[in-house]
Amino acid sequence: MATHVERLTRPAVRVHELTRRFGDTVVLDNLDLEIAPGEFVALLGRSGSGKSTLLRALAGLDQGTAATGEGTIDVPEAVSTVFQDSRLLPWQRVLRNVLLGLSGSKAREKGLEILAEVGLPGRESAWPAELSGGEQQRVALARSLVREPELLLADEPFGALDALTRIRMHALLQELCERHGPAVLLVTHDVDEAIVLADRVVVLDAGRIAVNQTIDLPKPRSHRDPRFLEYRYQLLGALGVKEEVA
Numbered sequence: 473m474a475t476h477v478e479r480l481t482r483p484a485v486r487v488h489e490l491t492r493r494f495g496d497t498v499v500l501d502n503l504d505l506e507i508a509p510g511e512f513v514a515l516l517g518r519s520g521s522g523k524s525t526l527l528r529a530l531a532g533l534d535q536g537t538a539a540t541g542e543g544t545i546d547v548p549e550a551v552s553t554v555f556q557d558s559r560l561l562p563w564q565r566v567l568r569n570v571l572l573g574l575s576g577s578k579a580r581e582k583g584l585e586i587l588a589e590v591g592l593p594g595r596e597s598a599w600p601a602e603l604s605g606g607e608q609q610r611v612a613l614a615r616s617l618v619r620e621p622e623l624l625l626a627d628e629p630f631g632a633l634d635a636l637t638r639i640r641m642h643a644l645l646q647e648l649c650e651r652h653g654p655a656v657l658l659v660t661h662d663v664d665e666a667i668v669l670a671d672r673v674v675v676l677d678a679g680r681i682a683v684n685q686t687i688d689l690p691k692p693r694s695h696r697d698p699r700f701l702e703y704r705y706q707l708l709g710a711l712g713v714k715e716e717v718a
């Protein structure tokens with residue numbers, strides 16, 4: 473049992489020498505990664521670099537898949553996940569989806585509170601099909617946060633949204649994270665999203681950490697800040713897309 477001081481000072485995530493293979497293909501190669509309590513880390517990498525495999529390993533979702541490997545993973549007990557599709561149950565109303573597995577009047581109160589926080593006050597009785605894609609992702613965020621996670625694992629949660637909705641969701645996620653304080657690991661293909669949101673950006677390349685970059689800019693962040701552009705240039709370069717930043 474961890475003491476109070478240990479809980480305050482130990483990392484929220486500690487991955488040590490993690491290797492994952494699918495057959496002969498090494499997808500995560502002896503990976504070490506720590507995330508501090510409350511820290512927001514964005515995970516970038518080319519397609520197939522192992523981002524989702526890492527996230528699934530942290531979520532404990534790789535048991536029963538074809539993945540094999542070694543290494544240790546320490547994560548808190550309270551872990552929530554958000555994916556690209558909201559994964560709402562279509563036959564349950566919004567509040568039921570948020571509470572999923574929680575019951576009682578306290579939980580209901582908290583669910584309503586979080587729905588208001590994500591910008592959906594009064595929508596608790598709606599069906600998922602009555603909501604837009606962005607609204608469904610707001611419900612998915614509410615469902616994650618109502619459990620007060622110490623770690624939020626997000627796999628391209630805004631990947632299917634239009635550009636404008638995505639920008640609104642960035643502001644919302646930042647606000648929610650500041651209020652609720654979980655450590656976050658966000659898998660994204662969007663370099664700007666990573667720089668807008670993250671305290672630190674990690675770039676995976678062939679299952680190894682190629683870049684581990686603290687983003688030293690005050691929040692909220694402006695795309696027009698010259699230092700924002702420097703980070704973008706550096707990260708796009710690490711992803712092998714230099715021609716796009718001429």
Ligand SMILES: Nc1ncnc2c1ncn2[C@@H]1O[C@H](COP(=O)(O)OP(=O)(O)OP(=O)(O)O)[C@@H](O)[C@H]1O
Nearest residue numbers: 494499517518519520521522523524525526537538
């Ligand atoms: N269940 C599986 N069986 C076999 N190979 C797999 C499986 N899951 C992933 N892989 C392989 O592992 C590698 C890494 O996949 P992963 O999904 O982690 O990459 P990613 O960086 O998240 O990619 P993307 O950005 O395209 O989502 C890929 O080559 C993929 O084909």
